[in-house]
Amino acid sequence: MNRWNISKDLEIEVLNRDIHCVYCGINLINKVSKGQSRRNAGTWEHIINDSSIITKENIARCCSSCNSSKGTKKLNDWLKTDYCIKKNINYNSVAPIIKQELNLKSLF
Template sequence: MANRWDIPEWLEQEVRQRDTSCVYCGIDFTPSIVSTKSSASWEHIINDARIITLENIALCCRSCNASKGQKRLVDWLSSPYCLKKKISFETVAPIIKMAIENDR
């Protein structure tokens, strides 16, 4: 069975175990009733909804997800949002570093 984003249950469980904080800015997730900006949201690292793999599905905060939108990772990392929040290749989660390396 899959969730409403077509992520299979086994994959959702693996990603939830791996991504316990935002893969981009590193903040701990909060329940959306506490703050929607810091609540977890599903992310396609490479902006292709057809790629539903452990390497392309991650959890990030809604704030980072909204900022990244459809931008390529390398472009987004040089955005004013990332500069302000000090998000860079060096600070992102290993799954994001791997995606950037594979995109070169």
């Protein structure tokens, strides 16, 4: 388990799946070297802001900028923010794991 209670198996699965930020699409790095920009640093993301949901459908990797911007906002609300509009982050640009969550929300 890592410090976010993500099992090693799930951590490996998500690291292999999310090599790009699930929101803006930049290439992620897993470890930032001294003097290297944190812009591409991969961070753990709960797509639904509930830290008790630790599943491959809710855990993703995104860049620190997107993670910081999203914070505790609901996904649909965050996609309407100036940050997402400026970066052209929308349903068509996000990773399949994010589209899956957005599609689930539209069913209710």
